[in-house]
Amino acid sequence: MEEFRIGVEVLLDRGALDLEKSPFGILANQASVDRHLVHTKDLLSQRYPKTLKCLFSPQHGFRGEKQDNMIVSSSYEDSSTGLPVNSLYGENRAPSPEMLKDIEVLVVDLQDVGTRVYTFIYTMALCMMACRRDGKRIxxxxxxxxxxxxxxxxxxxxxxxxxxxxxxxxxxxxxxxxxxxxxxxxxxxxxxxxxxxxxxxxxxxxxxxxxxxxxxxxxxxxxxxxxxxxxxxxxxxxxxxxxxxxxxxxxxxxxxxxxxxxxxxxxxxxxxxxxxxxxxxxxxxxxxxxxxxxxxx
Structure with missing residues (x-):
């Protein structure tokens, strides 16, 4: 039987997005981990330290630290990488042109349970629209x-x-x-x-x-x-x-x-x-x- 692999593991194995040469950002939360429970941010920052430029957080925050019902997140600096963490559940619901200006690729690694009230799929959709607006990737x-x-x-x-x-x-x-x-x-x-x-x-x-x-x-x-x-x-x-x-x-x-x-x-x-x-x-x-x-x- 073929081994089951999580998306970030496939990405690291195949290098399909050419992240070594493409400045990129990551939209993720606390569930964005591999089979060994290593976070996607840590995996990709170790593999591509020169091209990872920024992070994005959905509802509940990048580490899942916020509660429900309009508890917004502020943008801040990640303590381990020094990278900016741009909140997409606060003043901005979609990446602004300023947030995207230094990247060519946006990696989205969010788990969704398929219910209408979950906001993650809408955050991803708004990110896709913002990337289209700013001409990211053809x-x-x-x-x-x-x-x-x-x-x-x-x-x-x-x-x-x-x-x-x-x-x-x-x-x-x-x-x-x-x-x-x-x-x-x-x-x-x-x-x-x-x-x-x-x-x-x-x-x-x-x-x-x-x-x-x-x-x-x-x-x-x-x-x-x-x-x-x-x-x-x-x-x-x-x-x-x-x-x-x-x-x-x-x-x-x-x-x-x-x-x-x-x-x-x-x-x-x-x-x-x-x-x-x-x-x-x-x-x-x-x-x-x-x-x-x-x-x-």
Missing amino acids: PGQVIWEGTNVSEGRGTTRPFEMFGAPYIRATELKERFLARDIPGVVLREIAFEPTFSKWAGETCHGFHLHVVDADLLDIYYVSLCLLQDVMDLYPDGFEWKAPPYEYEYRRMPIDLILGSRTLRLNLEQGADLANERKTWEEELSRFREDRKPFLLYE
């Missing part, structure tokens, strides 16, 4: 990890920009603009990664600037850019080979996209607008299928 750009195109690792703007030595930015931009996709502007750039793919070589590509987050579908944008790169540069473009995230057989891009079907469709020149319509229809069916099981509207 998940669609992670698809470049499954290719030989640099996703910007080794620069100060990973996932915001991408490129490769074989890309000619002007013609790629012309191809992409013909799709007439709203919400994003591509700015031509050249960069030299200091590590990771194409380290020390000049890559040509783009810095993505979000101009309308409400219109932007970054996953679709990234897929369109990927297809354009594949089409324009067949002699330069390559899929990344395994292993990837402890998987030694399947293609990394298949893990990132969720199946091999989309990769095969991309290779065959599929119409991505139709692909998008298909997954939106599947999402709509899922939402209908789940309705009988929802306890609340």
Whole structure:
């Protein structure tokens, strides 16, 4: 039988969020521990002492020291790490821009019992909305990890920009603009990664600037850019080979996209607008299928 592991243990084993290079914060409470009852803050501060920048506390406080019914917490300095502990159950119910300005990733490790009166899930939702407001992480750009195109690792703007030595930015931009996709502007750039793919070589590509987050579908944008790169540069473009995230057989891009079907469709020149319509229809069916099981509207 496969061993059961808690989320923070999986995170430490896999390093999936690249916390060694990404400044991050932690939203946690007294129940945020591993199987040995070591707190998530202690685990992550020991592993990533240079990039853990701040802590966030939900209702009842970071250590569960506050009681119920509007007993608020104040922000303070953590005694063991010296890090600021930002209260999200007091004057602020969601992280302010000031609280998020120094981090790129927010790790949430809260246990919830699934009852409506528990506030933790709402705190997490407000954090997600705040991260969206402040432009934290652009998940669609992670698809470049499954290719030989640099996703910007080794620069100060990973996932915001991408490129490769074989890309000619002007013609790629012309191809992409013909799709007439709203919400994003591509700015031509050249960069030299200091590590990771194409380290020390000049890559040509783009810095993505979000101009309308409400219109932007970054996953679709990234897929369109990927297809354009594949089409324009067949002699330069390559899929990344395994292993990837402890998987030694399947293609990394298949893990990132969720199946091999989309990769095969991309290779065959599929119409991505139709692909998008298909997954939106599947999402709509899922939402209908789940309705009988929802306890609340």
